[in-house]
Amino acid sequence: MGAAVIVPGPAAAFSIFGFHLWGEEENPDRVDVIDPLDYTATLTVTGDTDLEGTVEKASALYANREQPASGRAGLLSRAKADYRRILGALYEAGYYGPSISILVAGHEAADLSLAVDLPAKVPVAIAVDTGPKFDFGQLTVVNPPPPMDTRRQRLTTPASLGFQPGETAEAGAIGKTSDLAIAHWRMRGHAKAAETGREVVADHPASQLDVALTFDPGREARYGPTSVVGATRTDPEFIRFMTDLDEGDRFDSTEIARSQARLGRLGIFRSMRIEEADEIAPDGTLPMTVRVQDRKPRSLGFGGTYSTIDGLGLEAYWMHRNLWGHGERLRFDASIEGLLEQLDPADYDYNVGVTFTKPGVYSPDTDFVTGLAAKQLDYDTYRETSLSGNIGFSQQFGDRLTGDLSAFFSKARFEDIYGTRNFFTLGALGNLTYDIRNDPLDATRGYFIQASLQPFYEFEYGNPAVRGTLEGRYYYSLVGLDTLVLAGRVKVGSYYGPGAAESPPDLLFFAGGGGSVRGYAYRSIGVTTTVDGEEGTIGGRGLFEGSGEARYRISESFGAVAFTDVGFVTADPRFSGEHDTKIGVGAGFRYFSPIGPLRVDLATPLEPEAGDSRIALYIGIGQAF
Structure with missing residues (x-):
């Protein structure tokens, strides 16, 4: 994989990995005007x-x-x-x-x-000459769908779309109201619902628009047999199972959308769509067809990040996404961090791991996941050499809610202010995530909530403990077309267990770094303590982090960001006692590429410690949160 610099004529342009970034772009498909x-x-x-x-x-x-x-x-x-x-x-x-x-x-x-x-x-x-603005007058809907079941569906009404007397008579509101009625009928089992009449009368003297919409819901349908077309590497029976449109169940367009999303999450198809038969059969069933085109099963990927504080990080993976024709994924990951920052390769951070995922083990929305990872990490606050593994399940609960539950082990050696210590840990980890962001890489609306609970037992010192975190993110668009977006993030954490001397440092809390408090080194913010006359930073049992960003989109391709990050770590899980609040402020640049926003941030710590850099540069893909 490489980068190219393209210079067409006198104007400079830049493209990387096939994506045009700036300047005049050559168009090989240009057609001269005759x-x-x-x-x-x-x-x-x-x-x-x-x-x-x-x-x-x-x-x-x-x-x-x-x-x-x-x-x-x-x-x-x-x-x-x-x-x-x-x-x-x-x-x-x-x-x-x-x-x-x-x-x-x-x-x-x-x-x-x-x-x-x-x-x-x-x-x-x-x-x-635009003439006067028209408002909606008399509005009539013949054969409207019955009230919907869920709160979210009930909140989407013709009135919420602007289709009500006295509102500006935008033509789009008429079309959206028609689409909404048809969609609600289809959710109720009427697969062939259609608009059969639209009468629009403009009353020019009154500047009003009268509208009458007529719908024919048609017959109620039930799912017929599901056929699979185009699968070459994937078992058609597995595709039918994952589609989960049981023959004889009442038709519901939301289930079909959920099925398409589920098949898309498998990541094994280049293209995929679910088609309905043109007509409902005499027995009331509607045959379904799943058309797919399999992707190549193997892929190789690369990535990287850069920070003037933490150095250059490079990562790569190899994945087989369809081992035995049922969407099984085998993925190997490797990364190295600290390049350009550390001179001795022994001080670099190394990670290698393998993960196996088997989708659809109990239900179409349940995945089996297991993995193994080896690490050598060298932070300002501790050095870790470890081997860890996990085995468990992840579950999709509807469109927005996901959860996972796994058992894990960790065998690790740590070097820090307490000297060299060994830990062997067994425990469980549960996560619950509710995500209604419009785009995970570049969210402009919605919110994200994640809760995590991790009970475990450490055998070297014989201590039980539990660790929990709660994180929320919110995005609000102040100006139309997402020109100005306010984004906020808050994270809290508590650790109940033994003191730092008998706790694995990687399970205690630290703050700092690109996803935490920018301007400070990664995991450098903790609790200051003295051991045998030596002062140092250890992990804490309480964590608070907060971030606020104002994101301004300058053009289709470029944007700017101003941000403030704040965080502190406490020795007490209830946040009592003294703590040193750290604040980082800065500004950033965004280039909106086809693979997500390219992020360049400059941050400065407001209360730097001895040895802290005054300016930190961060480069990565995707927004900071």
Whole structure:
């Protein structure tokens, strides 16, 4: 895999891994205009002048005024199509009585034929009078779906879409209301529900729009047999099992969407879709077809991060995603961190591991997961050499809620202020996650909550303990189209067990680093203590972290971020006693690439300790949280 620098003509451009980043991009598919005809275009909007931008975007003549048309035919075709485009844009905004004039060389475009003589550079004048804004008047829905079952479904109503008397009569609200009614009928088992009538009457004197929608729910359907087409490496019976559309059950479009998401999570298909038969059979069943195209089973991936404090980190993995035709995944991971920061390779961080996942072991939403990992980690606060393993299950509970439960062991040696200590730990780990973010890599709306509980027993010192964390993230878009987004994160943790001298340091709490408090080294914030006259930092039994970001999208490709991180670690799990709160502030740059946001952050610690860097640079993929 490599990077290339492309310089087309005098303008510099940069592409990496096949993704164009900036500058003029060569277009190998460019088609030269035949019989080019230059023209000038002016646009005037009267009435509601706030719609000028809307009309400019709708008009192909105006938007492409710097590009020649393809002869007279191309110019007149562009002009005549503009009537429809501009009218549609005004309807979408709730304006149903506009006047649109498009003059080509002084003549109305609608009246011109190809025989017209045009000058070498054609003047085009577009004049739009928006007329008054219309509101919805009398609204009628014939055969509406019955009330829905869940709170979220009940909150989505025609009124919530703007389809109610007195609201601006946006054409889109009519279409969305129709789509909503059909979707609710399909959730109720009526697979072939359809809109059979739409009567729209504009009352121009009153500036009102009366609408009547009629629906035919059709017959209630039950699932028929499910057939699988296109599978070459995957067992069709396994695909049917994972689809989980039991023959004879009532049709429900939400179940089909859930089935498609479940099949997508397997990661074994290049393409996949679930199709319904065109008609319901006489016995009331509706045959289903799953069309898939298998992906190549093996893949190799690379990644990296960089911080001026923690150095360069490189990682790679090899994965077989369909070992025996039932979606089994075998993955090997390896990483090395601390490059460019540490001179001695013995001080680098090394991780190697293998994970095996078997989906659909008990139900289509249950996975069996087991893994083994070996680590050598060298932090500012301790050094770890360990071997660990886990075995357990993960479960998808509906669309948003996931959970996992596993047993784990760890055999580790630690070197820190207490000297060299060995630990052998057996325990259980449970996680519960509720995620309604719109995009995990670049969330602009929604929230994320994760709770973790980890009871364990340590055999070298003979101590039981329990560790728990709770984390929440929230995202709110202040400006339309996600131009300005406020993001917040809070995490708390408590550890109940023996003191630090008899507890594995990796299970105690530290803060600091790119996913915690930026500006401080990774896991460098802890509890200051003195052992045998030597002062050092150890892990704590209480943790608090908070982060706030203001994310501004400058353009489609670039964005900027300002952030503040705060965190502290306490010796007491109830957060009592003294603690040293650490704050990091900074700003960042984002490039929105096809694989996710490229993140570049600069942070500074407000209360640096001796040896702390004043400026920390972080580079990675995805938002900080």
